[in-house]
Amino acid sequence: MRWGMAIELKRCVGCYECVLACKAEHFLPPDIFWNRLLIGEQGKYPQVTKLIYSVRCNHCADPACVKVCPTGATQQREDGIVWVDEDKCVGCRYCMVACPYQMRSMYEDGKSQYFPGQELTEHEKIGKVLYPHMPGVVTKCVFCKERIDAGLAAGLTPGVDREATPACVISCPTKAIHFGDLDDPNSEINRVIKEKHGHSFHPEFDTQPSISYID
Amino acid sequence: MSTIKPFDFMVKYQQQKDWIDGRGNFIAFAFFLGGIAGGLFLAAAYFDNLLGIFIAFLLTGLMGVSYMLHLTHPMRFWRMMSKPGTSWIARGFTFIMLFGFFTVITMILMQWAPDATAAITTFKVLAGIFAFAQSIYTGFAVSYVSAIKIWNSAIVPILFVTCGISGGLAILLAVMMGQDSTNIAALENIIRVVLIAFAIIVAVYLWNATYSSTAARDAVIRLIGGALAPLFWIGVFLFGILIPVVISVTTYWVHDASSGLLIFAVVSEIIGGLALRFAVLKAGVYTPLLPAE
Numbered sequence: 001m002r003w004g005m006a007i008e009l010k011r012c013v014g015c016y017e018c019v020l021a022c023k024a025e026h027f028l029p030p031d032i033f034w035n036r037l038l039i040g041e042q043g044k045y046p047q048v049t050k051l052i053y054s055v056r057c058n059h060c061a062d063p064a065c066v067k068v069c070p071t072g073a074t075q076q077r078e079d080g081i082v083w084v085d086e087d088k089c090v091g092c093r094y095c096m097v098a099c100p101y102q103m104r105s106m107y108e109d110g111k112s113q114y115f116p117g118q119e120l121t122e123h124e125k126i127g128k129v130l131y132p133h134m135p136g137v138v139t140k141c142v143f144c145k146e147r148i149d150a151g152l153a154a155g156l157t158p159g160v161d162r163e164a165t166p167a168c169v170i171s172c173p174t175k176a177i178h179f180g181d182l183d184d185p186n187s188e189i190n191r192v193i194k195e196k197h198g199h200s201f202h203p204e205f206d207t208q209p210s211i212s213y214i215d
Numbered sequence: 216m217s218t219i220k221p222f223d224f225m226v227k228y229q230q231q232k233d234w235i236d237g238r239g240n241f242i243a244f245a246f247f248l249g250g251i252a253g254g255l256f257l258a259a260a261y262f263d264n265l266l267g268i269f270i271a272f273l274l275t276g277l278m279g280v281s282y283m284l285h286l287t288h289p290m291r292f293w294r295m296m297s298k299p300g301t302s303w304i305a306r307g308f309t310f311i312m313l314f315g316f317f318t319v320i321t322m323i324l325m326q327w328a329p330d331a332t333a334a335i336t337t338f339k340v341l342a343g344i345f346a347f348a349q350s351i352y353t354g355f356a357v358s359y360v361s362a363i364k365i366w367n368s369a370i371v372p373i374l375f376v377t378c379g380i381s382g383g384l385a386i387l388l389a390v391m392m393g394q395d396s397t398n399i400a401a402l403e404n405i406i407r408v409v410l411i412a413f414a415i416i417v418a419v420y421l422w423n424a425t426y427s428s429t430a431a432r433d434a435v436i437r438l439i440g441g442a443l444a445p446l447f448w449i450g451v452f453l454f455g456i457l458i459p460v461v462i463s464v465t466t467y468w469v470h471d472a473s474s475g476l477l478i479f480a481v482v483s484e485i486i487g488g489l490a491l492r493f494a495v496l497k498a499g500v501y502t503p504l505l506p507a508e
Contacts, residue, residue: 036224038224038225038226038504038505039226040226040505040506042505042506051505051506053504053505055225055504064360064361064362066301067301067302068301068302068303068304068359068360069298069302070294070295070296070297070298070302070304070305070308071291071294071295071297071298071305072294072297072298073294088291088294088297089288089291090286090287090288090289090291090292090294090295091286091287091288092242092285092286092295092304093233093234093239094302094304094356096233097231097233097234097360097362097363097499098359098360098361098362099362100361100362100501100502101225101504102224102225102229102362102501106233106287108287135287136287136288137287137288201504202502202504205361205362206361
């Protein structure tokens with residue numbers, strides 16, 4: 001089993017819903033983004049193409065971050081999900097330096113809040129209880145492993161059942177993001193990648209990402 | 216590509232800041248201290264200079280302090296030896312520990328059992344191996360990062376170790392001048408060779424980088440003609456290469472060079488070594504993720 005995503009670039013309208021859904025799902029502090037939108041342009045007037053890429057940790061099959069981590073805090077599960085054990089991270093930032101996609105962040109200021117000088121919002125208060133983030137450690141997308149694990153335990157299928165699927169996937173209003181098991185030849189995600197010619201983002205980095213993009 | 220962007224994250228060449236800004240400054244210091252500590256030990260061991268070995272040990276201790284200041288959770292430092300199989304930081308931490316251990320034994324034997332020559336030589340060689348490893352691993356830690364093209368070069372470890380040895384030799388020169396040693400002339404000859412080698416390696420490194428990739432070429436341009444030019448030309452070139460080389464070559468003909476001039480060369484060399492680490496770390500840029508025109 002290896003979880004992966006396929007993102008259809010022509011369907012993405014750049015609404016940032018995936019970014020916000022991730023923020024809400026994981027109660028991410030200010031300035032911490034587990035996924036982002038990269039927006040650029042290619043070509044010259046009048047033939048200009050707008051490029052919008054929804055990016056996050058690629059959960060690479062050959063991840064540079066896992067190799068360089070001196071403590072073993074950055075780990076890869078059997079299902080391919082790369083995650084950081086907060087209790088082991090020393091904060092050396094080698095993984096942040098080594099990631100060619102720059103999809104890792106250091107959560108430094110444990111007291112940061114969305115509205116400084118005012119009371120924490122209800123969402124922030126709940127987040128401190130439900131999903132506390134440890135200051136001084138590296139943080140990143142975990143493919144919503146909590147949703148996947150709980151879903152599998154309940155007999156659900158990630159990528160098919162909403163409750164077992166990552167927040168960014170289910171929140172996408174144009175259904176541009178597909179999720180599923182890359183090791184299952186009959187999965188929907190493999191069908192989409194095959195039929196629509198999905199490709200890795202910057203395969204020259206040679207890390208074998210689990211996320212494919214479809215032009 | 217248009218210059219107007221909603222934001223520039225990984226859309227333009229993006230400078231790495233994790234190992235240079237804020238706490239990141241301490242890792243540059245740690246790399247520098249590790250390099251000169253290793254170089255100083257090797258030089259001091261060659262000239263059988265106990266004080267030099269002791270200073271190398273102290274500098275390694277300072278390297279450890281600098282490392283701890285870099286970490287956000289320093290009390291977990293013991294975990295940093297967990298993965299020597301794949302991580303250069305883990306390997307380096309192991310090298311530092313072993314270097315410190317063997318250096319302490321070497322110093323004890325040299326001070327209190329000077330007749331145990333076989334044991335002294337054995338531990339000196341062991342400590343020397345780890346001194347070299349401590350000096351060169353910092354270069355491997357940097358060059359392993361394939362995401363940053365100007366770092367991802369086989370020349371970086373050679374550059375760092377040569378810089379470390381030249382800094383170590385310079386410190387030993389100061390130590391031996393204080394001791395009125397008779398070996399100063401021999402040490403000066405070694406310094407001349409190492410300094411010239413260092414200058415050549417810096418030039419080859421930059422020249423090679425301009426051919427390796429557009430990101431590396433962009434980094435070299437920033438180093439020699441962009442925002443980092445003052446750091447490179449004043450710090451690395453002037454202090455690290457030009458002044459020490461001029462003084463070294465001058466002293467080759469003027470045998471009675473003043474000790475003040477030599478001390479100036481020593482200080483200049485140390486500043487240059489520090490500037491080199493900062494220059495290389497600051498020059499690191501990531502390749503943009505979106506296609507550029």
